Amino acid sequence: MQAPVMVLNTNTKRESGRKAQLGNITAGKAVADIIRTTLGPKSMLKMLLDPTGGIVMTNDGNAILREVDVSHPGAKSMVELSRAQDEEVGDGTTSVIVIAGEMLHVAEPLLLRDFHPTVICSGFLRALDDALVVLRELAFPIDLTNRAELSNLVRSSIGTKFISRFSDQMVELALDAVQTVYIDSGGRKEIDIKRYAKVEKLPGGDIEHSRVLKGVMVNKDVTHPKMRRKIERPRVVLLDCTLEYKKNESATSVELTDETQWEALLKQEEDWVAAVCQDILAVKPDVVVTEKGVSDLAQHFLVKAGVTVLRRMRKTDNNRIARAVGATIVNRPEELKESDVGTGCGLFEVAKIGEEYFTFFVDCDAPKACTILLRGASKDVLNEVERNLLDAMCVARNIYQAPMLVPGGGACEMALSVALAHKSKAVPGALQWPYKAAGQAFEVIPRTLAQNCGCDVVRIVTELRAKHASAASAGGPPVAWGIDGEKGVICDMRALGVWEPLIVKQQTVKTAVEMTSMLLRIDDIVSGMQHKAPAKATRAEPAGGEDEGGGN
Structure with a gap:
């Protein structure tokens, strides 16, 4: 062989x-x-x-x-x-x-x-x-309870960075963020700053105006102009489902012979949406956040009950809100229980900053998620500040995981x-x-x-x-x-x-x-990449083809 x-x-x-x-x-x-x-x-x-x-x-x-x-x-x-x-x-x-x-x-x-x-x-x-x-x-x-020693350590790590002249403030931001998301349960330490410490950059203002929010801030506005934009101690319900009537248009064929049948069809849709809203209202929420869409009919029922709605929330933002307010994300409205409602938020507010609306869930009782709000002169400055701040937060996280210097x-x-x-x-x-x-x-x-x-x-x-x-x-x-x-x-x-x-x-x-x-x-x-050879020039052939005699 x-x-x-x-x-x-x-x-x-x-x-x-x-x-x-x-x-x-x-x-x-x-x-x-x-x-x-x-x-x-x-x-x-x-x-x-x-x-x-x-x-x-x-x-x-x-x-x-x-x-x-x-x-x-x-x-x-x-x-x-x-x-x-x-x-x-x-x-x-x-x-x-x-x-x-x-x-x-x-x-x-x-x-x-x-x-x-x-x-x-x-x-x-x-x-x-x-x-x-x-x-x-x-x-x-190092003693983790000694804030001064921790500050000196993080300050030495960002002394080589662009933000070194704002080092005192950035050190406080990094330590506050890490201490907020730090969880020590039975000796198992969890410090997930990438998932639960979100950095929001807003051009304008001074870097000194940057701060860590004891809660979550998202770039969202309410879905209806009559909904409340400021609620103290809100009851928050988080959903991972749509509040719209599902239409399976490709697999459903409906023939209507008179207008009463059309009205009956619309009544079925309205009854279904009303039943879903009743399941939500049964737990008496003040704010409902869903990752999917909300129909105009559902907004109507919820506005009548005095409920504020945010829709099409990102999954990552919804997870942060759940950690901050103590809520549980629910997939089916009929399965909502009192224990799923988040009651740990001190203030819900929708505010306009610049040309955009932002929603705040802040002053939380025991937030295990936070938002670092960065202000600065331009996007380039804010991007560099964010990179340096993430390094400082990583240093603080490493110290909490293994307190040795x-x-x-x-x-x-x-x-x-x-x-x-x-x-x-x-x-x-x-x-x-x-x-x-x-x-x-x-x-x-x-x-x-x-x-x-x-x-x-x-x-x-x-x-x-x-x-x-x-x-x-x-x-x-x-x-x-x-x-x-x-x-x-x-x-x-x-x-x-x-x-x-x-x-x-x-x-x-x-x-x-x-x-x-x-x-x-x-x-x-x-x-193994192929390199094409240059095309070779071909000799011009006589008009009569291969036989130069001109044919037979």
């Missing part, structure tokens, strides 16, 4: 062996160089042009890479790396790309010296295990570098070189911080390395010396109050090292 053979189309592009590995390294370094200048409080902004002609100005690593169009598969993997970091912990998207790019950079000389990629990856992964141990030694717990300002990374350089002496064989190189790669964070604030990079990084090395040689615990990104000087991060959640730092290190190892183990890149 003949062995199977892999056949490649002659039109496919292929890179193999050393060429593929070096190509991935070059692509990864190029992506890291794009966002290297966006790290730290003195970072630069990037102006991005999207395909529709819009402009985005930001220094958020994930937002930048989301708009960058790359074609190399290695570069695409780096972009996915930032996205994975953002979805997992919501912060550290720039750091993970910078560290991964530096890991690829230190691996290049090892490849050129004929180190096998498997050996390099083994050294990197062994360094990763030891790095996680060092991080846990650096970590210390490590020093920021490059102190962690320099401590890792010094510790791995010391431990590399005990690593046997060829693994010692990639292990030591991994430790050197972590220095890229303090070095980049020093570069971005314009100080003497070599002198600052050398002094910082010496401080950590002297503490390590004395046998004491790792120190918290790092770089003040504002002034470009070395200082103790404990005195400066710059901290980062341990869970973010662990995820950053793990994601960067594992992605680097994966890229280095790729030794073949095969593209």
Whole structure:
């Protein structure tokens, strides 16, 4: 039996062996160089042009890479790396790309010296295990009841962002939002800020006017002009069904011979709608919200009973309202019970802001959902404020999930570098070189911080390395010396109050090292995309066809 053979189309592009590995390294370094200048409080902004002609100005690593169009598969993997970091912990998207790019950079000389990629990856992964141990030694717990400590932590995370000059207010917004949606039931913590902490952006006004609503705000108006627009302590009913008569026109055939039959048909529809409304009115609601449509006849019955109706509500908004007011979404009006009615709302109000109407369910007794109302000069400013605020909320969420901190300002990374350089002496064989190189790669964070604030990079990084090395040689615990990104000087991060959640730092290190190892183990890149060959010019044939004699 003949062995199977892999056949490649002659039109496919292929890179193999050393060429593929070096190509991935070059692509990864190029992506890291794009966002290297966006790290730290003195970072630069990037102006991005999207395909529709819009402009985005930001220094958020994930937002930048989301708009960058790359074609190399290695570069695409780096972009996915930032996205994975953002979805997992919501912060550290720039750091993970910078560290991964530096890991690829230190691996290049090892490849050129004929180190096998498997050996390099083994050294990197062994360094990763030891790095996680060092991080846990650096970590210390934080008291979740101490609002001042939490504020300092979130403030240090947004100190590198566009909204740093409004940091006090944004810190309060982030903490209020996270504490509102935080649920701790029997040791199981749930903090779903993506689903239950909605950001609403309204151009106009000052950023100082932004606030967290203890409830929900939606861009909706009442369906009838005679309905009440302000109700205190309303009884809220939430529905996931239509309040219209269902007409199955394609499968129903009705023949009418006189007008009395037509009136009887309309009477049936009216009776059905009246019965549905009676089922709803039986629980004495003040506000009815449905995700489907509401007919004019149903509005008539509900207005007569003094009920306000909102229709075609989004499923996500309906879920937030249910959490805020304590209601249950019901699929069939005849199944409504008293326990399904939401009574936890303090005020229902419909107000006009600018040219649009907004509905507020606010002053709730125990809201487990909230709306962050952002005001600002323009849409571009509001979009950047929203991105930065989401990062701050993710930091606060991470602290509530795992209340452990490590020093920021490059102190962690320099401590890792010094510790791995010391431990590399005990690593046997060829693994010692990639292990030591991994430790050197972590220095890229303090070095980049020093570069971005314009100080003497070599002198600052050398002094910082010496401080950590002297503490390590004395046998004491790792120190918290790092770089003040504002002034470009070395200082103790404990005195400066710059901290980062341990869970973010662990995820950053793990994601960067594992992605680097994966890229280095790729030794073949095969593209199956067809490339059309240019059309060949054909020789003009004589008028008589193939027979030049002109026929038979």
